[in-house]
Amino acid sequence: MTGTSEASLIDRCRRSGLRITGPRRVILEVLQSAEDHPDVEELHRRVSRIEPGVNIATVYRTMNKLAEHGLIERHMFDDGRQRFEPAPAAHHDHFINVESGEVVEFCSEEIERLQEEIAKSHGFEIVSHKLEIYVRPRRSR
Amino acid sequence: MTGTSEASLIDRCRRSGLRITGPRRVILEVLQSAEDHPDVEELHRRVSRIEPGVNIATVYRTMNKLAEHGLIERHMFDDGRQRFEPAPAAHHDHFINVESGEVVEFCSEEIERLQEEIAKSHGFEIVSHKLEIYVRPRRSR
DNA sequence: CTCTAGTTGCAACTTGTTCGCAATTAAAAC
DNA sequence: GTTTTAATTGCGAACAAGTTGCAACTAGAG
Ligand SMILES: [Mn+2]
Ligand SMILES: [Mn+2]
Ligand SMILES: [Zn+2]
Ligand SMILES: [Zn+2]
Secondary structure, eight states: OOSOSSSOHHHHHHHTTOOOOHHHHHHHHHHHHOSSOOBHHHHHHHHHHHSTTOOHHHHHHHHHHHHHTTSEEEEEOTTSSEEEEEOOSSOOEEEEETTTOOEEEEOOHHHHHHHHHHHHHTTEEEEEEEEEEEEEEOOOO | OOSOSSSOHHHHHHHTTOOOOHHHHHHHHHHHHOSSOOBHHHHHHHHHHHSTTOOHHHHHHHHHHHHHTTSEEEEEOTTSSEEEEEOOSSOOEEEEETTTOOEEEEOOHHHHHHHHHHHHHTTEEEEEEEEEEEEEEOOOO
């Protein structure tokens, strides 16, 4: 669940007809190797460590472009800033540890199925959904 | 699921030690009688129709105060603006009709239970959660 | 009625994100 | 390799949603 789906983001960009420039290459590498769900500032920080001079507007624009082409997923957890991850091979949802900010991925077949069921019973067809569970480490006693 | 829990928002405010001023009274009435999940601009619009001159900053501040006291619930759907509803008597989640913007409430005992279960199995204890299902009317064939 | 802490209107500010524009450049076409 | 052109970039300004400082006002306790 961590790590990208099929090919590298760079390859997928090429296939989508996106140009691979210097800044973009670095951004893609940073994004690809991220184990977490970084926001734009954090991406920019990581990019700048590798290649200073890349403007944060470029990071924003690149994220928008990648999202348009379905190469990344955009999230908006409760802190109110966009966070990103390479488009995952399979759907998953998220735990957010409210104490550490850490994000943990999970997927429940049953929950997914129940969503379909309840949507159908309301006369709806699901376009997408978002399940975020804010948690803290369980204090054992 | 539509309509408030126990007492009126005004009463609950009084009990929380919040002062009932002119602007606040109108805001509370608007909020209480809302059938949807209005954002601040919309609340302000509705308030202004009843009593012009109320500043939008007051609406923002009132929402923050009410949320602090647990009298309303704050949501953030995909359009990126805060939306509000009076604190519901019982928990529920939301369908958002992507075509009309309409919000429909639902609750699934089973989904709630499965969340607990899966959180526990990851060593977490749930603080809160958010399940938003973006839907469109099911095209029957 | 008095007094004071809570509330308000207003304008200025903050934060996260987008945009216009001129300069640069990837990569398609020769 | 050279040319050509549309995509991309850096930069600063602009935006949008939400917050805040402040002086004036007022609910409601005593
Ligand atoms: Mn993820
Ligand atoms: Mn609701
Ligand atoms: Zn899911
Ligand atoms: Zn729920």
